[in-house]
Amino acid sequence: MSERGHNVPNVRNPAITATAVTPHDSNTIDLTRALYIGTAGALKVRMADGSDCVFGNVGVGLLPIQADMVYDTGTDAEDIVALR
Numbered sequence: 001m002s003e004r005g006h007n008v009p010n011v012r013n014p015a016i017t018a019t020a021v022t023p024h025d026s027n028t029i030d031l032t033r034a035l036y037i038g039t040a041g042a043l044k045v046r047m048a049d050g051s052d053c054v055f056g057n058v059g060v061g062l063l064p065i066q067a068d069m070v071y072d073t074g075t076d077a078e079d080i081v082a083l084r
Helices: none
Strands: 019-020 034-041 041-047 052-058 061-063 066-069 080-084
Touching: 034 052
Parallel strands: none
Antiparallel strands: 019 080, 034 061, 034 080, 041 052, 041 066
């Protein structure tokens, strides 16, 4: 089996894809393992359970959350990358 076949998606394995995120108030993204924040600021997301959450003053780095939407309204963090 290839090395790729061993990377079953779960929180214990590293991400296998990374995609730039453009915050939007109605467009969804594929469910994340984490978000990378490149420029600190507030971040409003819809979590995997469907609830909305605002993270105030998120620092640069990884935020280990499962989310399927990053809202434009309520988000001023920038350079966001979805890790899956």
